[in-house]
Amino acid sequence: METGSVTTPFGRRSMTLGMLASQVMAGEIKPGQSVDKWKLFRALCEARPLLGVGDRALAVLNALLSFYPKNELAQGNGLIVFPSNIQLSLRTHGMAEQTVRRHLAALVDAGLLLRKDSPNGKRYVRRDRAGEVDEAFGFSLAPLLARAEEIEQLAAAVMAERLHVQRLRERITLCRRDIAKLIEAVVEEDISGDWQGLYSEFRDLIEGLPRSPTTAQLELLLDELTTLRTDILNRLEIQVKSTKQRGNADYIERHIQNSNPESTSELEPSFEPKQGAIAEPDNDRGFVTAAKGRGETGHPFAQKDEEQSRRTGVRNDGGGLKSFPLGLVLQACPEILAYGPDGAIRNWRDLMAAAVIVRSMLGVSPSAYEEAANVMGPENAATVMACILERGGHINSAGGYLRGLTRRSEKGEFAIGPMLMALLRANAPAGRKVG
Numbered sequence: 001m002e003t004g005s006v007t008t009p010f011g012r013r014s015m016t017l018g019m020l021a022s023q024v025m026a027g028e029i030k031p032g033q034s035v036d037k038w039k040l041f042r043a044l045c046e047a048r049p050l051l052g053v054g055d056r057a058l059a060v061l062n063a064l065l066s067f068y069p070k071n072e073l074a075q076g077n078g079l080i081v082f083p084s085n086i087q088l089s090l091r092t093h094g095m096a097e098q099t100v101r102r103h104l105a106a107l108v109d110a111g112l113l114l115r116k117d118s119p120n121g122k123r124y125v126r127r128d129r130a131g132e133v134d135e136a137f138g139f140s141l142a143p144l145l146a147r148a149e150e151i152e153q154l155a156a157a158v159m160a161e162r163l164h165v166q167r168l169r170e171r172i173t174l175c176r177r178d179i180a181k182l183i184e185a186v187v188e189e190d191i192s193g194d195w196q197g198l199y200s201e202f203r204d205l206i207e208g209l210p211r212s213p214t215t216a217q218l219e220l221l222l223d224e225l226t227t228l229r230t231d232i233l234n235r236l237e238i239q240v241k242s243t244k245q246r247g248n249a250d251y252i253e254r255h256i257q258n259s260n261p262e263s264t265s266e267l268e269p270s271f272e273p274k275q276g277a278i279a280e281p282d283n284d285r286g287f288v289t290a291a292k293g294r295g296e297t298g299h300p301f302a303q304k305d306e307e308q309s310r311r312t313g314v315r316n317d318g319g320g321l322k323s324f325p326l327g328l329v330l331q332a333c334p335e336i337l338a339y340g341p342d343g344a345i346r347n348w349r350d351l352m353a354a355a356v357i358v359r360s361m362l363g364v365s366p367s368a369y370e371e372a373a374n375v376m377g378p379e380n381a382a383t384v385m386a387c388i389l390e391r392g393g394h395i396n397s398a399g400g401y402l403r404g405l406t407r408r409s410e411k412g413e414f415a416i417g418p419m420l421m422a423l424l425r426a427n428a429p430a431g432r433k434v435g
Helices: 017-026 039-048 055-066 083-093 097-109 142-146 150-188 195-207 215-257 304-314 324-331 334-339 348-361 366-376 376-391 398-410 416-430
Strands: 034-036 073-076 112-118 126-128 134-139 277-282 284-290 315-317 321-323
Touching: 034 142, 039 055, 039 073, 039 142, 039 150, 055 083, 055 097, 055 215, 073 142, 083 097, 134 284, 142 150, 150 195, 150 416, 195 215, 195 334, 324 334, 324 348, 324 376, 324 416, 334 376, 348 366, 348 376, 366 376, 366 398, 376 398, 376 416
Parallel strands: none
Antiparallel strands: 034 073, 112 134, 126 134, 277 284, 315 321
């Protein structure tokens, strides 16, 4: 049976104060104390980072526990196990004996095992006439029983920290998604503001996070992202309120103008061609009218669209598809610059000329590009060609891809904004950040 006397190691192994402290602690086991050995081992695995033991050392400890005959660790059952290194090697799936000895020493140094060496250093048991264990020499599991409560508390702390980090990462992911989607929306809607600067700040925060961040670094990043998201939402709220007020004022003004019962011509716009205008077929609207020699359209909202385009810099071309400012297109698709006249693109005409060169280089047929220009508008078709060039390595057939986008545009299922934002995000780490 195990005694409470202090034992010293066999051979050249020296005695340390840590070993003495472990033996003293093992002698303070509470009367009747017991613990399920496998539940305690699972807690040990959880608390491993705080105990300073490796996974292979835990594999050796698992093998030692398998030699203990009972499921409950208790002082009354005896706490000494005495397998040979060969047996431990077999139960650790062939681990080398030298490695087994090294990890046994690590477990002793960590205060999880005690050596009870025999006079000759061998591990064996001496039994009485009844076959009961009289005295055993090997490794004592008493420190595990003595530290069971401490180990369970450490395991609970590790699990709580892991859950905290998981929730931090989830909240960071939600913040990142919110910020990216909000900035994408304001670019799509062409809302005025320093959105490029905010996007650059957002990318700097994300790229400044190390590969294996600490909990404190994650908490700091979450605070900064939350502040940035709040700033964006506040700006958008101001913009929405301002737009709503302008919309109400416009509605009141239109209501006053249309309240004149004698002004019946203002209620329904006339679609009859002007004198000297001809009717031309259109795929989307059936027929539109165009004035001869002046390039004027007979669509009742054409003048309003042109005024809005001059005011905002964003135009609606074929089928209502929105085209974006040239500067934003070039920032998202810088590779198209090399194909402009003299290696530069100064206006939309230069971009469309470069798009024709890129079309030929990528093997897009003239008919496919002409169809895209008719459906999307020439500026949008040139923008799409710039995007295809930027992602050329990921597109197998540029012509087929362009025809697919053209068909989606005809159905109103395609928008250029998300494509440009994706390219802006892809180019940002390479040094071409927005802003």
